[in-house]
Amino acid sequence: MSSEQPYTRRVTLAITGASGVQYGLRLLQCLVEQEAQVLLMVSKAAQVVIATETDLKLPGAPDAMEAFLLEHFAAAPDQIKVYGREQWMAPVASGSGAPSAMVVCPCSTGTLSAIACGASNNLIERAADVALKERRQLLLVPREAPYSEVHLEHMLKLTRMGAVIVPASPGFYQRPKTVEDMVDFIVARLLSQLGFEQALLPRWGESML
Numbered sequence: 001m002s003s004e005q006p007y008t009r010r011v012t013l014a015i016t017g018a019s020g021v022q023y024g025l026r027l028l029q030c031l032v033e034q035e036a037q038v039l040l041m042v043s044k045a046a047q048v049v050i051a052t053e054t055d056l057k058l059p060g061a062p063d064a065m066e067a068f069l070l071e072h073f074a075a076a077p078d079q080i081k082v083y084g085r086e087q088w089m090a091p092v093a094s095g096s097g098a099p100s101a102m103v104v105c106p107c108s109t110g111t112l113s114a115i116a117c118g119a120s121n122n123l124i125e126r127a128a129d130v131a132l133k134e135r136r137q138l139l140l141v142p143r144e145a146p147y148s149e150v151h152l153e154h155m156l157k158l159t160r161m162g163a164v165i166v167p168a169s170p171g172f173y174q175r176p177k178t179v180e181d182m183v184d185f186i187v188a189r190l191l192s193q194l195g196f197e198q199a200l201l202p203r204w205g206e207s208m209l
C-alpha cells in the first residue's frame with residue numbers, strides 16, 4: 001500500500017512488560033500483512049522483556065524503533081507509527097484522533113492496574129483511558145501466574161467497563177508443535193476479536209485434527 005493512501009483499518013497496539021512479547025510482535029506482523037496501520041507504543045519494561053525473550057535488537061528511541069520495525073516487517077512507510085511514553089500530542093491521546101480499537105499485548109499487571117484506575121500517567125495508559133471513555137474496543141492480554149486478588153479484581157472491573165480480557169493462555173487442542181503455533185493461537189483470537197480474517201488457526205468445528 002502506498003503511503004499516500006488512507007488506511008481502511010487503524011489499530012492502536014501497546015506492548016508492555018509482561019512475559020510473552022512474542023504475542024505483541026506477531027500481532028504487529030499480522031496487522032501489517034492485513035494492510036492495517038498500527039499506532040504502536042512499547043513500554044520501557046517491554047523493551048527489557050523483548051531483549052530478554054527475543055533476538056530482536058530493537059532501538060529504544062521512538063523514531064529509530066519505527067524505522068527498524070518498518071524494515072523488519074517490510075511495512076509501507078507510514079504503516080507503523082511509534083509513539084513515546086510522554087508524546088501527548090499523538091493521535092492515540094485523544095478521542096478525536098485515536099483508532100477505534102486498541103490492544104495491550106502482552107499487558108503487564110502494572111499497566112492493567114493503571115488502566116483499571118484511570119491513571120493515564122503515560123501514553124499507553126492515556127490511550128487505554130481514551131478507549132474506555134469513548135466506549136471503543138479495548139483488548140487486554142494479561143500474563144501472570146498465579147493471579148492475585150488485585151489482578152483478578154482489575155480484570156473484572158475492566159470487563160464490566162467493556163474491555164475484553166484475552167489471557168495469554170493458548171489452548172492445546174490443535175496440538176501445537178512449536179512456540180510459534182502457541183503464539184498464533186492467541187494472535188488468531190485477537191485478530192478475530194478485531195474483525196480481521198485470520199488463517200492462523202482453523203475455527204472450532206473446521207478440520208480440527
Ligand SMILES: Cc1cc2nc3c(=O)[nH]c(=O)nc-3n(C[C@H](O)[C@H](O)[C@H](O)COP(=O)(O)O)c2cc1C
Nearest residue numbers: 016017018019043045046052108109110111143144
Ligand atoms: C523478563 C521480565 C519478565 C516479566 N514478566 C512479567 C509478567 O509475565 N507479568 C507481569 O505482569 N509483569 C512482568 N514483569 C514485570 C513488569 O515488566 C514490571 O512490573 C513493569 O513495571 C511493567 O511496566 P509496564 O507496564 O510499563 O510495561 C516482567 C519483567 C521482566 C524484566
